[in-house]
Amino acid sequence: MNTDSGKSVKSVHDKTGMSVHAKTRTGVHDGPESLFTMLRNMHPAAQSDFGRCAMKIDDSKAEPPEMARGQIARTYLYMENTYKRYSMSKAQSQIMNAWDKMYPVDAWECTRAEKISKLQKNQNDVVKSRCESRGL
Numbered sequence: 001m002n003t004d005s006g007k008s009v010k011s012v013h014d015k016t017g018m019s020v021h022a023k024t025r026t027g028v029h030d031g032p033e034s035l036f037t038m039l040r041n042m043h044p045a046a047q048s049d050f051g052r053c054a055m056k057i058d059d060s061k062a063e064p065p066e067m068a069r070g071q072i073a074r075t076y077l078y079m080e081n082t083y084k085r086y087s088m089s090k091a092q093s094q095i096m097n098a099w100d101k102m103y104p105v106d107a108w109e110c111t112r113a114e115k116i117s118k119l120q121k122n123q124n125d126v127v128k129s130r131c132e133s134r135g136l
Contacts, residue, residue, distance in 0.1 A: 071109060074105070078126045110136040
């Protein structure tokens, strides 16, 4: 996808299939390391470039909407627990654990995880444990 300025913008999809278009100073946001850098440097004064979507990106800094932070955190925690080659830094882990606590699972996320588990024949232990602890 190209913007009016001619810069290439990559479409990034989260686990729900939502598409987020993100670009950095150099052009394209790519990979979890870049995402962590962006999350670590959140910029609260930035305005959304995506219409009614609350995602904020300013230069190389990004701030996901509050409603997505818990799901983002649990996705990263799942990835770290499931795939040994994937690991977060201490700072990244602190952010994800804080978001996990600040933005707890809801019934929709628990139902979604159950449906994914049936399709993939494996489960997200992070989400499952949060759902069980909340009685969902």
